[in-house]
Amino acid sequence: MKKNNLRNIQINQLTCDSCGCCVSTCPQEALTLNEKNLVYVKERCNYRNKCNRCILVCPVGALKGENHEPQV
């Protein structure tokens, strides 16, 4: 697995329904919605420090990452 994947979450833009749950829960403001899709700013993301709130809250599982304990 590429080192990059361990640091970042993956987004399935086709599964994403733009509801905003992930945006509302991100403490780093690493996710935003525009007219077209969900934008991920990996520099702000804390996934490598065990945050996976966005993965947890998505009603359709559009965000994924390597498994670790969910931070609530």
Add this chain to the structure above:
Amino acid sequence: MNHKYDVVVIGGGPAGAMSALRAAQAGVSTALLERDREIGLPVRCAEMTSIEVLSRHFSVDEKLVANNIKTNKYITPDNLTINLPLTGRSVIVERKFLDAYIAAQAAKSGAEIVTRADAVGMKMSEKKIDIDVVHQGEQKRVEANIVIAADGIESRVARWAGIDTCLSPIDLESAAQYDMVNLNLDDPNSCLYYFGNNIAPGGYLWIFPKSRDRANVGIAVQASRTQNVTAKQYLDRFIEKHFPMGRYVGFVTGGVPVARPLKEPFTDGFMVVGDAARFVNPMTGEGISYALDSGSFAGKVAGEAIKKNKREKKALRKYSQFCNNEIVQGFKILHKARKILQKIDDNELCRINEIAKKIDPQSFNPYELLKIVIRNYPELTLDLAKSFFKNQRRRNGG
């Protein structure tokens, strides 16, 4: 879109459109910025409200109403059902018509509705606020004297003003809903609510009918409890079992904030309304009435502030006081009850339902049920019990 307005409202749902309507009615230059291509769609809402709630703000055209609801039915995993007859006129509305109707009234009053206008940043200075907007794909800048943030569950605009609106997964309901037909419901005028840790952990599943045949069938699950099963999976599982003959017309996802509302939904030249301020009933997930009430008052306060040329935080304080008295106070006991209900297991839930069933339906109300919950959970302090009974005297219609 011009580059300067007295009042800029960000977000075109019911809260934002009401803000724009009242500001425009006050005679100040007003813009409503909506990211999507039209007002009202997609509908991320179960669509239940009441004529009384809507009539507080405008006269209700029957075209907005899809169905009348006479009863709420609460069902626990043991299949015990409590019927609660509703007073007043509860209804299922068509949000796509309602939202567009309010925006149309705002436009007729002089507000400029700008669609495909995505606010991407904001800079606050002493006398104004500059908003960066991507409008029809072009970067633009709009100046406002006062900004009203009505951007719903995401609530990013308030964060740009230095107000923390981030939701913990414990305080967020992860939601999904189908528009379904071929349901053949027993009663087209009853809303059904299903509870249970295997059905909708930390939330509930609803069937809100528009006819005997068609309904909003949806679910809200506490987001901290969706590690292995998503909200959509819980919903699909239920539908497979209960409505195998049902057919889908549409599907949407959503998020319902059940956090405590913002302590201070305002600052200099700035107010937050509706879901963005977390003005959502923590027990029912209802948001329409609070969106309309807070939006309307914020628009009114904005208009007055512009005319008096006073935009500082203390000049807007009456907005915060209004929200505190009319919305936040009533939620306090409900937050505590929600936290308890989200922790109990299915057996305890069924037991509460059994007890509730013994209450005379004529005198039944959610506060009676709350009293029972609190009596059965002695770990609550005496202070809490006192504040509960004090609150009951001031209750609003939830």
